Amino acid sequence: MSELWAHALTWADVDPARHSFEMDAVAAEELAGLVVPLLPSAEVAREDRWRSLEPVTEFLAGRYGRWVCGWNWSVGEGDVDGGVVEVWCCSSDSVTTPGATAPLVVEALQEWRGWLEDLAERFAALAPPENTAMSSADHWYWGRACTRLVTVVADRTQAESGWYGHCMQVLRWFLAYNGIDEGQAQKIVEGAVGGRFGTWIAPDVPVVDALSSRFARGVGEIR
Known part of the structure; x- marks a missing residue:
């Protein structure tokens, strides 16, 4: 069902x-x-x-x-x-x-x-202050949030099997927590991740840094 x-x-x-x-x-x-x-x-x-x-x-x-x-x-x-x-x-x-x-x-x-x-607490701690209009500082907040969330999900799932499905879901949840609708959240996350995660393997630092930057830019395009 x-x-x-x-x-x-x-x-x-x-x-x-x-x-x-x-x-x-x-x-x-x-x-x-x-x-x-x-x-x-x-x-x-x-x-x-x-x-x-x-x-x-x-x-x-x-x-x-x-x-x-x-x-x-x-x-x-x-x-x-x-x-x-x-x-x-x-x-x-x-x-x-x-x-x-x-x-x-x-x-x-x-x-x-x-x-x-635990996620609700992390979302509250990682949210940009007051959800203000996108600025260079907010770009940093969104990128940091993506990095932290990808890291914690990879750890909790042990990056086993199709772990990235839940990871992308958590990123969408974070966007929804910050008032971004589901359709826009889906586009932002797909644009940031876009098949760059693998099965049974955690992403390395350069990959996470790059997708976090894309994630922040994606948010900036709608704010």
Whole structure:
């Protein structure tokens, strides 16, 4: 289901300021209990890895919002590919007994939420002051932001598999955070990155510097 596909999430979908979420130990245990009957058997998970967890994702999205769709976006070639969640591997390996798997789902959800909250803090710290008209100083802010965000996403994804998909998404999210609409954000990011990232490899410093400069220029063209 495309509406539950993590790659399709926008900043409006995942912004922690718009979607409250608190999870203490009691709530985590309660949620795990609700997840148990939705889990596939280990055999089904191995045979149908791409769809076996849809009931879990649908339930979580209905309860908390679409932002949860990245709960199983694990590092490397997992259920989604090229994500940041480390506690969950993939349906074919992480699904065992319902009693053991359900708490792992909750832990993965909390890890994903922690990443979104971390990004929100980074966005606030990296945003140009007061979103003023583009100047040489603002150009520096946008370029710095791109460099920092590419670096942190490459680190969190371990630059494994198709990591750059989420990296480009995070750059679009940052632009949206700063009031740039999705269509313009897409053009800016595609113009800056443009196939310059590779699978299973983090970009070197010259590559990041060059794309950060293009990113800043792209923002400048619309401001």
